[in-house]
Amino acid sequence: MGCTFVVVSTLHDIMKSEGRAGKSSRKNINKLLILSLSISDLLVGVYTVSICIKAVQVEGSYCNVDIDWRSSTTCSMLGALLIIGSEQSVLTMVLITVYRLHAVMRPMSRPKFKTAGISLMVSWTVSILFGLIPLIPSNEDYFLKFISFNDTSIFKTKVNQTDQKRIITWLSLMKNFTTEDNVTNTGWGTLRRLVAKINPSNPITTTHEFGYYSSHTVCLPTLFPDRKDKAWMYSFILLVTNFLAFVFMLVCYVKLYRKASSTKALESAKSRDQRSKQSATMQRKLTRILVSDFLCWMPVCIMGFLKLAGINIPDDAYLPTGLLILPINSALNPFLYSNLPDRLLAQKSKLVRWLRSSIPPHRKSMKMNVIEMDTSKRVGLDGGNLKLHC
Known part of the structure; x- marks a missing residue:
């Protein structure tokens, strides 16, 4: 529901501002990237909901349908949908990072809307290939187990x-x-x-x-590859791609922090205040994104690398990976990139101020009287001199 809301609202904003701001505006490019991120995370949401519906349908009798389910076309398509959504989410975040780095390093240049569209088309093509290559019949000798x-x-x-x-x-x-x-x-x-x-x-x-998506009940690919499997190199490429994407984003955001800090001393006080607010907002978003990606993807990459190193990773680890780690990351991304968290925090501060202002005056005076009475028990006056009672 959250990703659907972000998709609809972003589409509405793009259509509304297209004629007014022009296709070359930075704001429209940013909205286009957010739209791509929301769609990719929506695909992961469709996968999660489908797996949950299937789990409810076969509750108590799954052993009777295990073979039919894991070898079905539905299971394979859901696994491919998960890979497409997850990889496109990662690639879109990389594009957003590149766009923001370009905006900070070259603030006077205006990126073209067409360039951003072509970059997204290429990323979607790569993601779709990642998901569908294991399903191509000519590759069955490599992926069929x-x-x-x-x-x-x-x-x-x-x-x-x-x-x-x-x-x-x-x-x-x-x-x-x-x-x-x-x-x-x-x-x-x-x-x-x-x-x-x-x-x-x-x-x-x-x-x-x-096939490649039939090893586990939740139709996940072999994220923790075994060298005995012919397709272990394909899984290794997926892990390395996500790991390098995170490292790349981390390096870029560190560079963004340093650039933002170095420009503060060269600006006037007024422009410094405006940019400090924008920088603080950006830093909060980037921090949330990095923490979310680190907590969700790095455990998966680490477990995959440990499996390749010969350390046994039980198959039970696939269930929380497919139903918790990856879906949570995909569900959080659109909100982390939007202004919704900041708006919620602003509403929270307003609520706190309203609660404080709504306390009746007589309760405040009662609270002050209690404080004064408690103080008078410990402090007394004797001949004009202040004495403290132990």
Whole structure:
């Protein structure tokens, strides 16, 4: 709901100010970036709500539908949706960082709205590719982990990548296969073709396929990669991308702080007061963003690096990662980049002032009398001299 509200309100602001301010204004570019951030975080919200709905539907009977659910197209699409939303959220935050760094370092130059739009198109393309590459059929030999057949009398319930090679070698050497079927290459397509020829009149077919997003009940990708998995390098690239993005933002924001501090001494008192307010507002936003990103993404990156180093990370860690860490980060980002937290703090201060002013005068006088009575017990007058009672 929060991301939807930010998307609608930002779209309204862009359409309202387009004719008045022009497409080259910094304000419209900032709103465009906030819109992209909100949409990407909205995708993560759709993933979270879908997983929660599915959990309610299969409560108490999940074991009966585990195989069907994890090998379903719905689970794979939800996993891809999570990757697209999460990666685009990170890339949009990097673009916002670059934009703000450019605004501070070159305040006289005006960035073009078209340039910001092209940058967002490129980032969305990269994010969509990150999410959909594991689902491309031609990449199944890299991302597909298990398959199961409808004839379990010959094959066990699930055939993994190691069993695939042995079965292909065995089938290619059977006497009822022609020389054309004696293959040297291995792959899931070759396995399906050879298995189907065992009984041409009633061919054996696959019933379930477990891909990159099918390892866990919440349809997460393999964020904590294992070197035994063929796709571990792809997961490693995702972790490194997010880790480097955070480091890049951290360096840029430190540079922004230093630049803002160095310009204070060169400005007049009036302009210094205005810029100090703007700088304080920006610093509060940046601090909230950095803390949020650090608390949400760094634990995921660290656990992934520890897994690659050989330290065992239990699969139970995927559940809080998919339902708590990443969704919370995505839900907070649009509000952290907007002025809503500052407005809420301003309303809170107004509420405190109103509560203080609403105290009746007689209660204030009663409070002062109590203080004076308590003081008189400890302080007395004797012959005009002040005495303190121990």
